Amino acid sequence: MALRATPVPDNAPNKITVKELDFFYGDFHALTDITVDIKEKAVTAFIGPSGCGKSTFLRCFNRMNDLIPGARAEGLVSLDGQDIFETGVDPVDLRRRIGMIFQQPNPFPMSIYDNVAFGPRLQGVSKKAELDEIVQHSLERANLWKEVKDILGRGGLTLSGGQQQRLCIARVLAVEPEVMLMDEPCSAIDPTSVQKIEDLMAELKDRITIIIVTHNMQQAARVSDFTAFFLQEVAGDPAILVEYDRTSNLFTSPKDRRTEDYITGRFG
Amino acid sequence: MSETPGTQAGSGTLQLVSRRTYFKELALKNLFLLCAGVAVAGVVLIFAFVGVRGWPIFAEVGPWAFLAGREWNPTAGLYGILPLIYGSVVVMLGALAIGTPLAVGTAIFLSEIATPRVRSIVRPAVELLAGIPSVIYGFFGLIILRPIIADATGGLGFGAVTAWLILAIMIVPTIAAISEDALRSIPPGIREASYAMGATTWQTIYKVLVPAAKIGIIDAIILGMGRAIGETMAVLMVVGNAPVFPESISDPIATLTTQIVMDMPYAAGDHRTALFGMGIILFLVSMGLVALVRLMSRFQTAMESGR
Ligand SMILES: Nc1ncnc2c1ncn2[C@@H]1O[C@H](COP(=O)(O)OP(=O)(O)O)[C@@H](O)[C@H]1O
Ligand SMILES: [Mg+2]
Numbered sequence: 001m002a003l004r005a006t007p008v009p010d011n012a013p014n015k016i017t018v019k020e021l022d023f024f025y026g027d028f029h030a031l032t033d034i035t036v037d038i039k040e041k042a043v044t045a046f047i048g049p050s051g052c053g054k055s056t057f058l059r060c061f062n063r064m065n066d067l068i069p070g071a072r073a074e075g076l077v078s079l080d081g082q083d084i085f086e087t088g089v090d091p092v093d094l095r096r097r098i099g100m101i102f103q104q105p106n107p108f109p110m111s112i113y114d115n116v117a118f119g120p121r122l123q124g125v126s127k128k129a130e131l132d133e134i135v136q137h138s139l140e141r142a143n144l145w146k147e148v149k150d151i152l153g154r155g156g157l158t159l160s161g162g163q164q165q166r167l168c169i170a171r172v173l174a175v176e177p178e179v180m181l182m183d184e185p186c187s188a189i190d191p192t193s194v195q196k197i198e199d200l201m202a203e204l205k206d207r208i209t210i211i212i213v214t215h216n217m218q219q220a221a222r223v224s225d226f227t228a229f230f231l232q233e234v235a236g237d238p239a240i241l242v243e244y245d246r247t248s249n250l251f252t253s254p255k256d257r258r259t260e261d262y263i264t265g266r267f268g
Numbered sequence: 269m270s271e272t273p274g275t276q277a278g279s280g281t282l283q284l285v286s287r288r289t290y291f292k293e294l295a296l297k298n299l300f301l302l303c304a305g306v307a308v309a310g311v312v313l314i315f316a317f318v319g320v321r322g323w324p325i326f327a328e329v330g331p332w333a334f335l336a337g338r339e340w341n342p343t344a345g346l347y348g349i350l351p352l353i354y355g356s357v358v359v360m361l362g363a364l365a366i367g368t369p370l371a372v373g374t375a376i377f378l379s380e381i382a383t384p385r386v387r388s389i390v391r392p393a394v395e396l397l398a399g400i401p402s403v404i405y406g407f408f409g410l411i412i413l414r415p416i417i418a419d420a421t422g423g424l425g426f427g428a429v430t431a432w433l434i435l436a437i438m439i440v441p442t443i444a445a446i447s448e449d450a451l452r453s454i455p456p457g458i459r460e461a462s463y464a465m466g467a468t469t470w471q472t473i474y475k476v477l478v479p480a481a482k483i484g485i486i487d488a489i490i491l492g493m494g495r496a497i498g499e500t501m502a503v504l505m506v507v508g509n510a511p512v513f514p515e516s517i518s519d520p521i522a523t524l525t526t527q528i529v530m531d532m533p534y535a536a537g538d539h540r541t542a543l544f545g546m547g548i549i550l551f552l553v554s555m556g557l558v559a560l561v562r563l564m565s566r567f568q569t570a571m572e573s574g575r
Contacts, residue, residue: 064464069383096466106457109480118475119465171465 007246008042008225015040015179015209016061021075022238023056025068030056032238034075036228043201043210045220045247048230048262053239054213057230058181061211062098063091079179096123099172103184105164107156107171112139112148115156115167119175134174141204142170143196162193169200180204182212186219198223217263221251229259315551322544329538334545340511340522342531342539349524349546351513356523358428359503360496363435367496368489370436371443372478375485378444379451380473398441406505409434414506423518426508434502439492446491450484451477483568487561494557498550500525524550 016038023031031053038044046054056065063084065071077084084094096119107115116135117125125131135152139145144166148159156167165185172180182201186194201210201223214220220227227247232239243250243259254260325334329347337348374394378387409430417433418425454477462472478485508520511527522530524546535543 062464064460067460067463092466092468094466095464100464102457102460102464104457106455106461108458108461108476109454118467122465122467122471122475168461171461175466 007248008039012039012042014038015080016211017076017078017081018060019076021057021060021073021077023053023060023065023073024071025056026070029238032240034241036241036244038209038211039226040209041205041207042225043205043212043223044226044228045224046211046213046228046230047215047217047220048239048242049232050215052230052232054230055183058183058211058213059100061179061181062095062100064095064100066091096175097177098179098181099175099177101165101168101172101180101182101185104188105161105168107159107164107167109155109157111153112156112159112167113152116170116174118171123175135170138170138174139167141173141200142166143200144170160190160193162189162196165189165193166196166200169197173204177208179209179211182210184213184215187215194219217251221247227251229256229262231258231262233258318544318547318551322541322546322548325538325541325545328541334542335549338513340527342535342542345538347538347542347545349527349542349549351511352522352524352527352546353549354513355428355507355511355521356497356525358521359431359435359507359523360493362428362432363439363496364489364493366432367436367439367492368443371440371488371492372447372485374440374444375447375451375488376473376478379448380469380477394441394444397437398445402438402499402502403505405434405438405502409502409506417518421516421518423516424508424520425518426506426520427514427518428507428521429517430506431503434506435496435499438499438502439495442495443488443492446488447481447485450481450488453484454480483564487564490557490561490564494554497553497557498525500529504529 014037018034018036018038021031021034022029034057046058048054059065060073060077061079061084065073073085079094079097083089108118110118113135116138117131120131120134125134136145136149139148144163147163148154148167156164159167165188169180169185186197189197198219201212204210205225212220212223224247226244227250228244229242229250230239231242243254243256245255250259251263254263325347329337334347334349335353336350337346338350339346339348340351374390378391378394382390413430413433414425416425417427417430421427421429458476458480459472462476467475503523504526507522507526509522509526509530510520511522512519514521528543528546531539531543
């Protein structure tokens, strides 16, 4: 488990602060009492067994859960100190600042170019030269430009799964988000693309805050600066945040017995 | 499952398909083949019948005088169906112009906006529209719409406008159902992606979902076209039935289908042949529309596999 070359300093500012968050799907209490600070310009990994609410928690940050009827959150989530659940906060604006990558690559059924230009166009960019520049730059940052620069007019869905996922990353990067949420971005794609995505995460964190949900503990150890371990101890009960620490600490000397059991593969 | 004894395969222990199963399967396969055969035979027979009866008109009066003749006056031996084609096209285009936005809007509402509860009320209501007999639509047009149109456009209210409104409602269920299917078949991940990119519901609909369902929606419109061209009874009751080029929007007109119904009871000789000739035209139009739909779906497959 390679440790990161330049550790994020302890006094790095918090990008997202979560205080005593509870989350409900109708009557089902999915998460309880989550308190965590996400550091700016760092990679934070969420790990834990399947169904313990990692995706649910991630989707609180860009209020994607708003789309689910009956879902509600209680507690505080703030971005740069501003409460995102506050009445009047526009979820649309929030999502422009907090991009999201899903487990299943989901490019739009349109050309590669139009996929990447989608966000800038929504924001009113319409000059061809400007869009061209954004599209190229975003594809470069997503490690995809070399593969697609001659086929920008081709449908995004014609790419391989791994390429599609990088296209989705380019699509998000095109709007210059401050935070990128990644929900198991590598679990449905080929190993070469996984490598490329891990590489680009290391490059991107100079400028953006990344939160990644992953099933793969090696991946968490490789790419992240901080790791949060979630667990639903009893089926039907809400899940909790068991331990949150620097990745190097959490994987080498976990403080909680349950974390240790999980990372040593005793359950999950 | 074998039920006949003695069907053990040689020295092996795997059982052979029993004779009973074998014959049952064979009989069923042929039964279904027969069903399909009857349907196809129906189409072929009707087309052959209409073709044989109508074909001579092209020889009798000449294809040009028939298709492009501006006057339909059987007593004077004039069998020009251009005013009827014109009537059919005008009625169809108007109905599409009004009905398509209505139907696509309904489909978008049902698939993207309505809560499950609202959907469970609106959807059957729209489906019910398809089940109403066309004579009822005609009645509604005649009694309710015609006087209103008469006031609005002058004249008696018999003509294209009333037919547009009636037909527009009649094609809504066809176009709405197929468009809704097309929208619903878009993977949910696409919607999520759009919202996650900061698109509003409206932007998601018109920048992502409608383009993604474009081919399906065009299919729906083409099928709606077929419905509009072929509809007879409701149109007959409100269109005024004058086989001429109208001078204004409030004038009565006639369509291919309505003229066939009007004339068939008494037509004889060339007149009757001409009506069958019009049948051929209608047949070809609907075949063309079906071919167009097939072409579209092939086009879509081609698009999805890269362009
Ligand atoms: N839309 C939903 N409606 C109701 N329950 C849900 C929904 N999505 C997830 N859940 C439930 O919430 C719990 C956490 O799910 P999820 O956040 O997807 O877990 P993870 O991502 O850790 O696998 C699970 O028990 C799941 O069944
Ligand atoms: Mg998940």
